[in-house]
Amino acid sequence: MRKKWMAMAAAAVFISGCSSAEPANEQSKRNEINPLxxxxxxxxxxxxxxxxxxxxxxxxxxxxxxxxxxxxxxxxxxxxxxxxxxxxxxxxxxxxxxxxxxxxxxxxxxxxxxxxxxxxxxxxxxxxxxxxxxxxxxxxxxxxxxxxxxxxxxxxxxxxxxxxxxxxxxxxKGYNMDTVPSRLSFLSEEEEQSLSGEPAEEVRIRPSSNDLFESVYQYDGDSYNRSIGGADVKADTIFVIEADHRVVDAKGRLDIDLTSGGDAFLIQKGVRNLVKWRNQDGRIVPYTESGAALVQGTTWIHIVPASRGLNKAVEIETDREGNGS
Incomplete structure (x- = not known):
């Protein structure tokens, strides 16, 4: 199997409303912001x-x-x-x-x-x-x-x-544990409040035909809640991407293409938008021509087979009107 992670080329700079040049005092504040x-x-x-x-x-x-x-x-x-x-x-x-x-x-x-x-x-x-x-x-x-x-x-x-x-x-082992990762791009609070898209109150994700691995998220007006066998987790951003999956051996192990990019659903603050995903320096991030970024907080990223497709893998339910897209 080819070693894609070693040969990964850097993608274009991730565009978002939060990524513009900042004054020196704003740069100093970045040191107090969790990068992930x-x-x-x-x-x-x-x-x-x-x-x-x-x-x-x-x-x-x-x-x-x-x-x-x-x-x-x-x-x-x-x-x-x-x-x-x-x-x-x-x-x-x-x-x-x-x-x-x-x-x-x-x-x-x-x-x-x-x-x-x-x-x-x-x-x-x-x-x-x-x-x-x-x-x-x-x-x-x-x-x-x-x-x-x-x-x-x-x-x-x-x-x-x-x-x-x-x-x-x-x-x-001599590992450096003070190597802080570079910061992801996040929406400002004002940008979060102005998000629009198709309403998404309940999100069901099924990456395969196995019902035991269906993910169900419920929006509570701020973030998405999910229970996994009785353990509760929260997602502020749900990012579902489709990528090519290929079986490579008799045990069913997979090769997953994490470099080519493709279609994705970006689900935040009760709305869903169809965006693109791309690999930026080894990270899977959302992309649109007008800009896309994460909501501050916890991010859950689901990778589903392109052969299954987003529309089959993801089911959205809502009980309110959308904000428009």
Whole structure:
């Protein structure tokens, strides 16, 4: 499999109402803004940490998904999904259950220069992780210290990260944990209030025919709420992109094209807009000719197969009139 994450070309500068040149005093304020949420914070000096989290029914409810700044939900084999959860604004004490890596999870994490944590790997992911080019800690080598087993659950859905141990091992390995990711583009509060589009009160996302992995979000007038096996999470932006998926081996492992761009739904503040997505320096971001950006807060990014298409994968329900698009 080609190593797309290593050959990724930088995309054009991301256009948004928030990306224009700023006076010096505004630039100093940027140091107090969390780069992945756009929210003011007293400490923004952390390196991002990316964790592969199971979404198997036996792994629910998960621990600390609600504390992530950005979550990708992506297909693995057999129509099931896994999460790549990114933590930068705060590090939870425990995260899990943790599952094995795929090369496209490493690709996504690399866009944020994140420390990559998983328990196990596909052959392609193993080659990348053991090359020495990725800062990573894996449960294959660190089961029992960084990755603790929960006796109340059955393997492989019982591996949890002990964050204190993870940071200790990262220090032992000489990883720099003060490398702050560059800031994403966010709407101002005024821009958030003026958002328009097709109304979107309830959002259902089905990346495959497996109903066990349907995502249902309800808008509460401010953000979108979702329950996963009894664990509640919140999304301020829901970004659903379609990308080419290709089965590459007898076990059903996938190659996902994360570089070519394509159509996407950007769902924020109770409205949906059809936009484009593109890969900007390894990050999946929304794009329109007139500008697009994230709402301040937590972002959930769903990657669905282009063969299924947005209109089949995403169902929108509403009980009010839209603002116009």
């Amino acid at each position: 949420t756009g929210i003011e914070s007293s400490d923004t000096s952390n390196r991002a940490i990316a964790v592969v989290v199971s979404n198997h029914p036996s792994a629910r409810p998960q621990t600390a998904l609600d504390e992530a700044d950005i979550v990708y939900e992506v297909l693995a084999e057999g129509g099931i999904t896994r999460f790549l959860a990114l933590y930068q604004s705060e590090y939870p004490a425990e995260i899990g259950p943790v599952r094995s890596a795929r090369d496209y999870f490493i690709e996504l994490a690399d866009g944020y220069n994140a420390l990559f944590l998983a328990h196990g790997y596909s052959p392609e992911a193993q080659e990348l992780l053991l090359s020495g080019e990725v800062d990573q800690i894996n449960g294959i080598q660190h089961d029992g210290n960084v990755f603790k087993r929960d006796a109340s659950r059955t393997a492989p859905h019982n591996s949890y990260i002990d964050m204190d141990e993870a940071l200790r091992v990262a220090e032992q």
